[in-house]
Amino acid sequence: EVQLVESGGGLVQPGRSLKLSCAASGFTFSDYYMAWVRQAPTKGLEWVASISYDGGSTYYRDSVKGRFTISRDNAKSSLYLQMDSLRSEDTATYYCTTESSSWGDAWGQGASVTVSS
């Protein structure tokens, strides 16, 4: 069974850092691009970042460029999102998902991030 399990969410002060993890199982992790998608409270879905099979290529939305870093460890079947210089507008539920021609074939249950003093 394909599973994605996020962890690492929580309450953090503005300007501080947080690192999300996504543990994958049930499929060959290294065969997939992976992505992070977020959803602020009462808002729509928003793509955050994507990473290629081996981590050699990464892509970010403008509002997180220079502050967030997506990475992966294929040996551990894990995806990460290092979030630095957090802002209140980064408050959201963060989902990891698979990125392929059948985009979003699997979704994690989400990790809640609240940025507040």
Added chain:
Amino acid sequence: VLVTQTPSSLPVSLGDQASISCKSSKSLVHNNGITYLAWFLQKPGQLPQSLIHTVSNRFSGVPDRFSGSGSVSDFTLKISRVEPEDLGVYYCLQYVHYPLTFGAGTKLELK
């Protein structure tokens, strides 16, 4: 790429047909000839469910009352006979150009 999804709200009766439009500001046809447009449903308090990928291909387990169509930059999701479990917010996503962009969502609700 700007993705414009309409309507933002769609009141329906059970058994009705429902239609949602998604238009992009650029062609969503990749160099390989495949068009990368997907549809998702999010029910209240739940994570998104994947319905359709590459314009018209249903994910496993998605009922055949859901159908996707369109080409280049103009796409439609149709639900042939709305059932109670279809209510929620629908999103389209273009995934050919970075940054990837979702539509703003269409809330399918009862009249």
